[in-house]
Amino acid sequence: MESILTYPRQVFRDDHELLRQTVRRFLDRECRPRQAEWDREGRVDRETWLKAGREGLLCPTLDSAWGGGGGDFGHAAVIVEEIGRSGISGLGFGLHSDVVAPYIARLGTEAQKARWLPGCVSGETILAIAMSEPGAGSDLRAIRTTARREGDDYVIDGSKTFISNGLNCDLVVVVAKTAPDLGGKGVSLLLVEADRPGFRRGRKLDKMGQEAADTAELFFEGVRVPAGNLLGEENKGLGYLMQELAQERFVIALGAAAKLEAMYEETVRYTRERIVFGKPLLDMQNTRFALAGIRTRATAVRMMVDQYLAEHLRRRLTLDEAAMAKLFATEELGRALDEMLQLYGGYGYMMDYPICRAFVDSRVMRIYGGTSEVMKELIARNL
Numbered sequence: 001m002e003s004i005l006t007y008p009r010q011v012f013r014d015d016h017e018l019l020r021q022t023v024r025r026f027l028d029r030e031c032r033p034r035q036a037e038w039d040r041e042g043r044v045d046r047e048t049w050l051k052a053g054r055e056g057l058l059c060p061t062l063d064s065a066w067g068g069g070g071g072d073f074g075h076a077a078v079i080v081e082e083i084g085r086s087g088i089s090g091l092g093f094g095l096h097s098d099v100v101a102p103y104i105a106r107l108g109t110e111a112q113k114a115r116w117l118p119g120c121v122s123g124e125t126i127l128a129i130a131m132s133e134p135g136a137g138s139d140l141r142a143i144r145t146t147a148r149r150e151g152d153d154y155v156i157d158g159s160k161t162f163i164s165n166g167l168n169c170d171l172v173v174v175v176a177k178t179a180p181d182l183g184g185k186g187v188s189l190l191l192v193e194a195d196r197p198g199f200r201r202g203r204k205l206d207k208m209g210q211e212a213a214d215t216a217e218l219f220f221e222g223v224r225v226p227a228g229n230l231l232g233e234e235n236k237g238l239g240y241l242m243q244e245l246a247q248e249r250f251v252i253a254l255g256a257a258a259k260l261e262a263m264y265e266e267t268v269r270y271t272r273e274r275i276v277f278g279k280p281l282l283d284m285q286n287t288r289f290a291l292a293g294i295r296t297r298a299t300a301v302r303m304m305v306d307q308y309l310a311e312h313l314r315r316r317l318t319l320d321e322a323a324m325a326k327l328f329a330t331e332e333l334g335r336a337l338d339e340m341l342q343l344y345g346g347y348g349y350m351m352d353y354p355i356c357r358a359f360v361d362s363r364v365m366r367i368y369g370g371t372s373e374v375m376k377e378l379i380a381r382n383l
């Protein structure tokens with residue numbers, strides 16, 4: 001991978017780099033030409049998911065028993081990084097493969113895994129996770145969706161919002177209260193198939209960026225699922241979320257670091273070519289100082305993320321470290337994109353320019369997966 005680093009990255013092996021080439025080809029061949037159509041439709045088409053499945057780009061870390069690539073987190077990281085670098089917008093692969101599928105792989109029974117994981121690998125079963133509600137985002141203890149036990153079933157009532165892959169999803173991990181009196185200790189995770197009666201998708205939400213990401217509201221009105229759809233143990237949901245959210249946050253950090261590098265490289269190229277007052281924009285001291293600062297900070301982000309990636313490959317990444325990586329990488333990305341966009345003048349405000357798209361698409365990285373403020377709270381807990 002091209003890098004702003006002056007030394008080669010140590011974390012990846014040859015098989016990771018081989019996969020990187022496959023991902024780049026896939027993004028250029030199958031995704032880039034469809035971006036405008038996806039933006040218009042407000043979603044990525046199913047055929048692209050199925051093609052990604054055929055190329056082994058979905059759930060690369062899942063065991064081969066379920067059709068997965070049997071890879072390690074390095075394979076997942078390569079896919080996340082290349083999507084981040086590419087500027088292609090709206091692909092929900094990272095959420096599907098590295099955020100939601102791990103819940104089923106780690107907490108699921110053999111029967112649940114056999115039933116759903118092969119479809120996750122092929123792209124036939126698209127996943128979503130429904131935590132956030134109109135009245136509860138950062139504070140998940142405040143959710144109001146309930147799952148009431150009735151005989152051999154759970155009956156789910158409530159509504160969720162901001163759900164990524166909300167329009168395309170076939171299976172949703174729903175966070176619901178099974179014991180509302182117990183507050184945070186009464187939360188469980190349930191698998192809900194999208195064809196269950198009473199399940200309804202709301203409108204596609206109109207966002208600042210990522211037009212092609214099918215972020216939607218989901219409604220549950222007396223949705224009945226068998227008790228066999230409970231994921232893990234009853235009332236342990238919040239603990240499971242805390243464990244799995246570390247990887248979700250780290251995935252966001254990986255994507256942010258890659259986007260920061262790609263946009264830095266793009267901006268150096270642009271300012272070298274753009275002539276102002278008879279000389280390249282890059283020769284102006286303001287441009288040089290801005291880019292020198294960004295290069296320095298992007299290097300610090302890269303070093304942190306690579307160190308934590310190595311830790312995560314050894315399964316030693318802690319919750320605090322994941323929070324620090326997300327906080328640092330996404331805040332630095334946001335600050336750098338704002339500075340770099342300014343260097344483009346009016347072109348920076350035009351959606352045809354990657355910097356403009358990166359600016360609007362990545363603003364949400366400081367919000368979803370837990371806001372920067374929530375990251376600081378988590379980090380501060382262990383002061």
Ligand SMILES: Cc1cc2nc3c(=O)[nH]c(=O)nc-3n(C[C@H](O)[C@H](O)[C@H](O)COP(=O)(O)OP(=O)(O)OC[C@H]3O[C@@H](n4cnc5c(N)ncnc54)[C@H](O)[C@@H]3O)c2cc1C
Binds near residue numbers: 131163374
């Ligand atoms: C595009 C997009 C995709 C998303 N995808 C998903 C998804 O797939 N599944 C899902 O469940 N959710 C998803 N979300 C929801 C996302 O995780 C939440 O928006 C986020 O966690 C913040 O919750 P909130 O929006 O309710 O804001 P609030 O919780 O209302 O926060 C409002 C403000 O209060 C601040 N705040 C909160 N707590 C504290 C504190 N303790 N100290 C100081 N300040 C605090 C926040 O930082 C923020 O600035 C998505 C959101 C977006 C925008």
